[in-house]
Amino acid sequence: xxxxxxxxxxxxxxxxxxxxxCSALSDRTVPRSDLxxxxxxxxxxxxxxxxxxxxxDGDLAGEVDASVHCTATVDGEPVGxxxxxxxxxxxxxxxxxxxxxxxxxxxATEPAPSPSAT
Numbered sequence: 001x002x003x004x005x006x007x008x009x010x011x012x013x014x015x016x017x018x019x020x021x022c023s024a025l026s027d028r029t030v031p032r033s034d035l036x037x038x039x040x041x042x043x044x045x046x047x048x049x050x051x052x053x054x055x056x057d058g059d060l061a062g063e064v065d066a067s068v069h070c071t072a073t074v075d076g077e078p079v080g081x082x083x084x085x086x087x088x089x090x091x092x093x094x095x096x097x098x099x100x101x102x103x104x105x106x107x108a109t110e111p112a113p114s115p116s117a118t
Contacts, residue, residue: 039056
């Protein structure tokens with residue numbers, strides 16, 4: 001694995017930490033495929049590196065503190081992520097993404113753009 005990969009992922013995941021998503025479903029969940037696409041897109045935008053895939057264990061429930069585990073693959077290496085619901089307003093579900101292997105010296109959060117759900 002390249003030495004610049006962890007730094008690029010750290011920067012990307014710092015930006016992803018305030019990621020907000022929404023769901024148009026009446027049960028207020030973020031569908032698994034929407035979540036995977038949003039996390040992958042933002043990681044690529046922030047790091048400038050191709051993220052081969054993001055796979056999540058399931059949908060993200062629209063309940064504060066609900067969480068789901070995801071795994072991103074970059075340069076063939078897995079990166080563990082935890083996505084946690086932080087706020088629910090109607091059908092809007094806001095969530096944050098944290099790197100499970102982040103170092104303690106990394107900043108915890110930084111604002112990031114919100115993906116739009118379809």
